[in-house]
Amino acid sequence: MYARTSFGKGGVAIASRKEVAELAGVSEATVSRVLNGVGPMKEETRQRVMEAAKKLNYVPSALARNFATSRSGNIGVVLPYVPKVHMFSSFFFSEILSGIGSKARELGHDILLLFQTPGESMDYVRWFHAHKIDTCIILGAKDDPEELLALRRLAEEGLPFCLINQHFEGEPFSEVDADHVQGSYMAVRHLIEQGYRRIAFMNGPLTYSNSRDRLQGCEKALAEAGLVLEEELIFSGNFSRSSGITAASELMKVIDQVDAVFAANDRMAIGLMQGLRDLGLSEERFPAMFGYDNSDASQVTTPELSSVKVPFYEMGEIAVAEVLKRLEQGASASGEPFRIMLPTELVIRASSQNLRL
Template identity: 50%
Template sequence: MKEVNPVANRKDVAKLAGVSEATVSRVFNEVGPIREETKQKVLQAAAEIGYYPNAIAQSFAKGKSNNIGVIVPYLPKVHLMSTHYFSELLSGIGAKLGEKGYGLLLLFQSPDEPKDYVQLFRSQKVDGCIILGSKNIPGEIEALSKLKELQLPYCLVNQTFSGYLFHTIDADHVQGSFEAVSALIKKGFEQIIFVNGPLEYSNSSDRFQGYSSALEMAGIARKDQLIFQGNYSRKSGYELAERIAPILRNSEAIFAANDRMAIGLMQGLSSHGYQAGRDYVLVGYDDSEMARMTSPPLSSVKVPLFEMGQLAAEKILELLTNPEHQVINEKLPVTLIERATTLWGQSPKNTL
């Protein structure tokens, strides 16, 4: 597909198609009778030079779909809707859109699929889009830049891009991680294992920053041998238990970047005879429903995912009426919730 050419205009299309600018306007606005031959000539000329009416904004003048597209990643064998993260965000988005009379159109995107968010607006299926699960990979910034350039209503959730001013709703993951690790340090732990997610997600980078800052503020040197990386799945936490178990004798504190990895760790370490809250302390992240159901219950950083979804929906509706809205960049606060996995009466061993 021909890329959008922001410089091309209706005069260029008219010249190439051999028709008047008024005819080009009638074709794109679907006004009045137009011969099919003339219509196809105009559309072909527009495609050749990469012109789309700005506005795709004109679709709003003609009528709206009253749907907001919510883009989520499609990963085979992963039931995203059963995860706390996506279910809470979508519930928040759906609740707010429903209040305002809008529908939610769920759109799945494969990791290897070319990024072209503008196409959603060309098809007139949605009036705006909320993007979940975005990450810093080739093509993503370019696709988002096109949305921004065309002033189309969009909003990222839980992802930022350094150096780029995209509309974003996020949580304060730097502060959340800082508070979690600082709480462990106050309990007397200095050798704190950190299990992070992939760094292509900005919240992984934020959590690493919070972890590092807490250690630095306490005068504790960060040690690479205590830092591990999973992929935010329970399975990755379970598999990392094989590498973490041998060093638990000298380091009894673990901070995991989400609850799913933390729960996987608990399960994996139990097969080595280690029990959370008895042999080591553990803090997860997200405060999912499963954190309260584990045995023992998991300490975790509560992220207001439902509220983030509501706010993203609220902001996208504001953008519908004001495409030139100032850049949205809001971060919601998070809270450390302590449960049995960090209530440990033994004296920590702090030698490695």
């Protein structure tokens, strides 16, 4: 169909894909693969095709690519709006993005970062229709009605996408998640095994399924030991260190009733420790502390912070591999959602060990 199409910007005729293939001594399919950046290819072959294309004035543009496959070669990665956007500095986002980037590069795709804007409806479908992305990975999705509508529309159109670290109960969305119920259960059980009974819990916002998962795991471990999560020992923050520092004042009021604290991420645990220190509590009087994420920071605090290791990097890699697999399988397969759940593990350090045992 487009073998002899001759149009271009400013009316300059451009050569056909067939002519480029002949000059480069490769198949037309190879020319397409080079121009689309799809799949692994020899650098030498790529160079030969590019040189032939150049010689023949065949610009491997979005125009040509669009005619060949309607693909951009880009994986969209949707990032949430966070008011003060030092987002990539969070261990969660930086590790997932590293995994996504690594696998995308390996498979010959580029990453288009798409930032959500507050007050703007999340029209993910538009990015597909505009051929900016072929497939899409969504990070930090919230369980709210607007988000749900946007995701349902993607699913209805059969567009290949997946969520990372967020589950929508009863919805046919593909997801790569970690078992936060299990991780939280293990962390709290460890604290109980260390002889701690009065366990406080600092959680993130409940609009995230992973926060609800942590609450569930925490309560399960307590219940098995005949304990309950006391209302006044529940604290909440927004996963930032400063929310931990703020919560420390609240924690300080009940510090005599608390043996141990389980925090939903390391940053909040570190903020709590800093806050307690700032309020004059000496390290020896600190409750036992257990963080979550096993971020780099957990290894440089004093005491070193016990934490739940979540395979964020691997989750990013798997998400890319899976969405590209669906893309290759075509529209028929993309309607069948997958749900991949990876296990978490405990990393025990000084902060949670009971020296009196």
